[in-house]
Amino acid sequence: MRSTAEARRATVLNAAVSAFARTGFHATPVTAVAAAAGISEAYVFRLFAGKLGLFVAAAGACFERIVVALEAGAERAGDAGPQEVLEAMGDAYAELIADRDLLLFQVQAQAVTDVPEIAEAVRAGYRRVATFVGSRSGASDAQVQQFFAYGQLCHLIVTAGLEQVPEPWARALTAGIRHP
Amino acid sequence: MRSTAEARRATVLNAAVSAFARTGFHATPVTAVAAAAGISEAYVFRLFAGKLGLFVAAAGACFERIVVALEAGAERAGDAGPQEVLEAMGDAYAELIADRDLLLFQVQAQAVTDVPEIAEAVRAGYRRVATFVGSRSGASDAQVQQFFAYGQLCHLIVTAGLEQVPEPWARALTAGIRHP
């Protein structure tokens, strides 16, 4: 045995998050994921229950990484006030998505929510993130809502490439958004 | 001649917005658009420059309809203050996307911005909407930014079906969002 199946699954999931992030569910052949993971397409199908199972598992991994990053960010704020903790989480999120994979994967997953299993995975992911953000920061519902609203705005900015647009309307939308 | 090409193009674009909204660019065969429009697939290819040209044209139609709705909404607020005009636009947008087609199309388009022509169409669309919202309302950049942030949050709520989720975290995210 060159490797255990569990270890392979982990590397495949990393490759899957990146690949799906770039080209989305339907336009990403599992051969692309397999190649990025350095194994054959056939073995990917043995490790996961079809392309759909692979995508759902990748969604789990994506949100897992987000929660971990937010935890680390919140730790930097210690037990400061809700606003401070939220800002620390925002900074952590901005750093995390510098490579764009996690952000783009979320956008891609949102676009395929007509598949029930994917919709459920997206809900489960945001459930984890939202409950964590709320409980860890102690912020009000309205503050948590604002946190996610500007997070979603960040998704638009990145997918549309608005950081690169010098026109006033784009500057207005990107003003104060951290990092991208 | 049963119809003029220009009239056909319009009906095809309506069908295309609906079809692409539901299943996205890559998972929507142009046969589906053709069937919804009541014509043959071959004729769709004569009317538009490939599937990509059809999608880009549909994006134009989508943002066009959004701007028209916002104009009508703003008209209802007359020349009140920026905040009132923004709220009137928000209400108009909420009504407009009751059928979900325009909202879902935007999400789908965002997911396919790795295709340069689509990215440009998305930018052009938001350029129209954002400049109109800013100039018509006279609101500050920060207000306009907030308007779009909560609009994007609305996209998440609808795609993930959060209106149907009774748990507290989902209630926090959907609180005060008009309509869905």
Added chain:
DNA sequence: CATGTGTGTGAGTGCACACTTACAAACAGG
């Protein structure tokens, strides 16, 4: 070393779908 179990692949198979081509019918103008 025989046998079993888990890891891994090459070579298909079948189907969906983007796009083309050859052809037909409706109308317009002279």
Added chain:
DNA sequence: CCTGTTTGTAAGTGTGCACTCACACACATG
């Protein structure tokens, strides 16, 4: 009524891709 133009389609063609299957190699255990 004949000729050209526009509207429209049926029937392909080629390709990409999800998924399968038969098979091979690595390692453990008695």
